[in-house]
Amino acid sequence: MEHQLDIVVVGAGLSGLAASIQCALSGHLVMVLESARELAEIGAGLQLTPNATRLLQQWGVYDTVKDQVCEPATLTVLNYQGKVLAQEDGFDNNIRRKYGAPFSDCHRVDLQQALVKRAKELGVRVILSAKVTSIDVGNAPGSQAEVAIEGGNIYDADLVVGADGLWSTCRSSFLGRRDPPLPTGDLAYRIVLNINQIKDPKLRGMVQNPACRFWAGPDAHVVAYSMRSGNMYNVVLLVPDDLEEGVARTAGDLDEMRKLFEGWDPVLTQLLECVDRVDKWKLMHRKEMESWVNPHSNLVLIGDSCHPMLPYLAQGANSSIEDGAVLGLLLAPENFTSKEQLPETLQLFQQLRKARGEAIARETFKQRKDFHMRNGPEQEKRDELMLGQLGKELDGAFPSRWTCPEVQPWLYGYDAVKEVQAAVKSTKT
Template sequence: MSAPIMENPLHVIVVGAGLGGLAAAIAIRQSGHQVTVCEQAPALGEVGAGIQIPPNSARILERFGIGEEIRRLSVLPHAFVMRSYKGPELNRQPMLPYCEETYKAPYLHIHRADFHNVMIKRAEEIGVKVVLNAHVNEIDFSAPSVTLATGVTMTCDLVVAADGLKSKCRELYVGHADPPHNTGDLAYRILVKASDMKKDPDLAQLTEVPVINYWMGPGAHAVCYLLKGGELYNIVLVCPDNLPEGMAQQDADLQELRDIFATWDIRLQKLLELVQKTFKWKLQNSKEMDSWVHPEGKFCLLGDACHATLPYLAQGAAQAVEDGGVLGGLLAHVTAADKDNLRPLLDSYERLRKARTTAVVQGSTDLQNVFHLPDGAKQQERDRIMLEDNPTEGFPNRWRDPVFQKFLFAYDAFGEAEKAWEVLAEEYKRGE
């Protein structure tokens, strides 16, 4: 079923059909505008393994009309469990039914491909046009328009660039090369069958009750949780980056991987014995930008294209979805009659999002200093604080920090957009 088109809609081009681009496309289309998504890939799809959907993102998916389907494809974890790399539990944050009782939205684990497929399906059924093999080579920020590698030029009223960490649109906007920045870490992403784990009593216990297990150790950490109705176990291992310069991904040497974690919890060691093949990915992010909005007010950036982050808070995709919700919520109040006066609205979008995403990016980076402490006094103090379990602001388990948890999970993207519009409305009445 298509979303209604307003009487005098904008035509918005969204560059990129990742999770952030699709969130923006759905939100803007549900606001009544015409949306075209330009995706450089020849086919729609997503790779990877597990992804976490926290309440601040799940709340938006409900507004998109896909909350029930996403939930059906997801596993709901009962708790965050923080562990020493040797195995003992240090701290636990309940998640089910805590998140729904406290934040009126669930915390979910889903396979990234399933999440992406549901978003694509929803975008297309409400009338979003998706153009494949559409690699943007040039942008006219005045028209505005995008010119594809094929030579085709597409005009519109607004360009929203959601083309990820290695954003071509960001480089065109800043006027120079702007490659991703190395963070010093890399990640192994692994899936193993729960049925294989159940053959070993030590591993079987990890499949019995869905929880998010974090193991924290010197220079590294591990994150593990169930997917696909409990059929798969998702494993993310983070350790120092030893990939060659200029190489973002490489086949993993399984013995090297096992050696890194050879002194860790026996359960992790046994899990790695089940691995047949995997890759390692360089973890990169971007430096904070001065602005996401072009001065002419017909172009803005969104998601990883302007605030890529380390995955340590499990908020990267959620922040991109929030961007899309806020932008769509604001655009619900304007028509094509306002197309030459979108700058105030885009500036408001940036004000609403920039401080929040900066805090999330910094919060993720700071977790390197929590998760990766070497053996010694600082690690012992961290563990002591966690075991005392008296969470106050700054608590090392950030999901148990009562201030930071609320900051992350209570955010209402559409509500924030509505409050901002109340301020903007007078400007639009005066034609400012």
């Protein structure tokens, strides 16, 4: 097969697995190297938006998780004291009607396992305990790359896909220097509650009837939603970062966490009383890169390795899945007929993905600003704008981008398949 590539994907996170699935569907030989000993991805909850779920449906992955996810019937934004600022009822049906694919809240592990299962069905080799130590990209365009892992094994590849996340070895190799991520000034308390931990009947009902809730407050906000068919509740508290430099994740102190939310909505503070353990995660970002493709066109970066995002629009995972899909689709036999096309194909990938990925990352900072306002004139103006449209069809820019009629279609309406088809067509005319 003239077009068939040996592809090594570094990282079995969501971007790497998405890339491996679509590249395998496009007829390539794919191997995934993952440093972890087992695939039990941490991070708890995940919000999957239609730009990703339509791909998961096409790959047959969504069917595997559909009984474990929750589609929120309502999306509500409250101020920190519990006053409703915005609410969309029938959110689940509205999203399906507008975008032809669901908005689903799921456990990250469930999705990762479903992606791995599908990748293996397609012949992808997934090698665990394979920590990449170096990548030799050769000395000329068209060279094969050599990927070395701890223990000495070396794997040859026509293309290395760097999907190894925020602390990417591939990025450092690409740049020729160590390149650690930068703190954003925020951290996340990540909580997963089992339904059995919640005794209050009202709170239990809230968890068992899937909805998505945001509380916006001074310098902080909270997002909460149901997963695993209403048997689990995911809560993320976004607050100013007080972790020491060099500490990316640590166990959180429950009393310290609760103290930060004293005076907030009683529904939230009561929920926090059910928590018996919590993790603190420093939220990091990176400077935009000049290129995601190396000069020899045998190494490309995707996902958090090149465009990590604050979790404020839930697009880190979704845009990473888009990356993997677009890369694999561009390498499909109808678009890619020989290895000599790799440089131009990777440039087209970058053209399609870089501006969008970076624009979403910038939009997350704007969402932080709108949800973290301190009490004062700016916050009052925000509340007035939101309350003025409560119960009405939204019109124009809206502080909650989750339902904003300008931002939502741009995020959720993205169709990777159509984007690739249009881009390939334009290169041929």
